Amino acid sequence: MAQNIHKSALLISSLLLLFLTLPQPSTSESYATRISLLQFMESLSETFPPHSNWGWNDTSDPCREWAGVLCDSDGRVVVVGLPKLDLAGTLDFKPLCRIQSLRRLDLTDNEISGPIPSEVANCTSLTHLMLGGNRLQGLLPGSISSLTNLEWVDVSNNRLVGPIPSGFGTMSNVTAFFAQNNQISGKIPGEMSFTSLREFNVSRNQLAGTIPRGFYNFPASGFVGNPGLCGQPLLIACAPSPSPAAAPAISDGW
Numbered sequence: 330m331a332q333n334i335h336k337s338a339l340l341i342s343s344l345l346l347l348f349l350t351l352p353q354p355s356t357s358e359s360y361a362t363r364i365s366l367l368q369f370m371e372s373l374s375e376t377f378p379p380h381s382n383w384g385w386n387d388t389s390d391p392c393r394e395w396a397g398v399l400c401d402s403d404g405r406v407v408v409v410g411l412p413k414l415d416l417a418g419t420l421d422f423k424p425l426c427r428i429q430s431l432r433r434l435d436l437t438d439n440e441i442s443g444p445i446p447s448e449v450a451n452c453t454s455l456t457h458l459m460l461g462g463n464r465l466q467g468l469l470p471g472s473i474s475s476l477t478n479l480e481w482v483d484v485s486n487n488r489l490v491g492p493i494p495s496g497f498g499t500m501s502n503v504t505a506f507f508a509q510n511n512q513i514s515g516k517i518p519g520e521m522s523f524t525s526l527r528e529f530n531v532s533r534n535q536l537a538g539t540i541p542r543g544f545y546n547f548p549a550s551g552f553v554g555n556p557g558l559c560g561q562p563l564l565i566a567c568a569p570s571p572s573p574a575a576a577p578a579i580s581d582g583w
Contacts, residue, residue, distance in 0.1 A: 361427070362406055363387050366398070368424035369409075373416045373441065405430035412437040412459075419443035420465075426451035437483065438462035445484070447472040454478055461485040461507060469513065471496050483507040485530065490514065493531070497521055509533055509551075517541055517558075531555070539567050 370385055384394040392400035399408035406428050417440040425431065431452055437459050444467035445460065456478050465487040473482070474496035485507040492515035493508070499520075505528040513531065516538035529544065530551040537557025544552075549562040559567040 359390075359404070360387070363391055365424040365427045366391060366395075366406070366409070369421055371418075372421035373411075373418040373436075373439075375417050401430070407431060408433040408435075410435040412439070414439060416441055420446055420449075420460075422446050422448040422452060426453075428452075429454055431455060432478075433457040433459075435459040436463065440464060442466065444468070445470055445473075445489075449473060450475045452476070457481040459483045461487070463487055465489060467491075469494060469508070473497070474500055476500070477502065479503055480525075481505045484511070486510045488512065492516070493518055493521065493536075495520060501525060504528065506530070509554075517544070 364387060367385060367387060383396040385396070389395065391398045391406060392404055397409060397411040397414075398406055399410070401407050407430055409425070409431065410433065412435050416436065419442060420436075423446075425434070426448060432454050433456060434452070435457065439462070441460070441463040442465065445465055447470045449455075449458070449470065450472035453476065455476055458473070458476075458479060459481065461483040462485070465484065467489065468491040469484060469489055471494035473479070474494060477500075479500060480502050482503060482505065486509070489508070489511040490513065493513060495518040497503075497506075498518055501524045504525050506526065507528070507530045509530045509532040511534050514535040514537070517531065517536060517540060519541045521541065521543070528551075529547050532551055533554035535557075536552075536555040538559070540552060540558060540560040540563065545561040547562060549564070552558055552563050559565040
């Protein structure tokens with residue numbers, strides 16, 4: 330009897346030791362997050378790692394030892410904030426958006442170039458997208474409009490061209506939209522009237538046409554510097570629409 334109890338105790342101890350030596354799910358997830366962040370940083374920096382004292386490596390804890398990374402109480406990465414660090418690479422959202430807990434991305438005032446990839450739409454928990462003050466080029470991707478949690482968009486002071494995507498009008502949670510000092514052209518979409526919008530600036534671009542009625546209560550400073558833009562709140566009247574051509578008169582001889 331005592332021998333059987335001893336054997337059972339040994340078996341339980343062996344199973345417990347085996348369980349403790351197995352990799353735990355949280356460790357695997359943490360490692361995957363580190364690798365995703367490192368891949369994202371690799372595209373941002375011409376020299377990698379950019380600075381050894383940043384702590385960015387595959388053996389340290391991002392929540393405790395990585396510069397510019399903040400985590401929630403469950404140890405999930407929610408903020409990547411790397412402003413004013415002379416980062417001079419390009420954006421690669423494929424690895425970054427694997428981190429589904431990410432809410433805020435701040436890369437303002439760096440030297441980042443290239444386009445804003447459409448894969449940004451895969452960062453589905455993102456509430457703040459802050460890319461102002463870089464050298465970003467190309468179109469403003471319409472895929473941003475699929476980020477339903479987005480509250481703050483800053484793409485100002487870049488080299489973006491093309492129109493404002495009409496789908497941006499569906500972003501009901503956006504409170505601030507900054508796109509000043511680019512080369513954005515076309516009209517401000519008429520359906521672009523974010524219900525929660527409090528701040529809006531598209532000044533010093535190449536926009537034209539009539540400012541939609543939903544923006545009449547915003548300050549004029551958010552619209553100045555667009556040579557073809559008219560209507561409230563600017564003190565620039567829009568030209569009247571041309572009258573339809575008169576129908577040709579019918580002769581009595583007919």
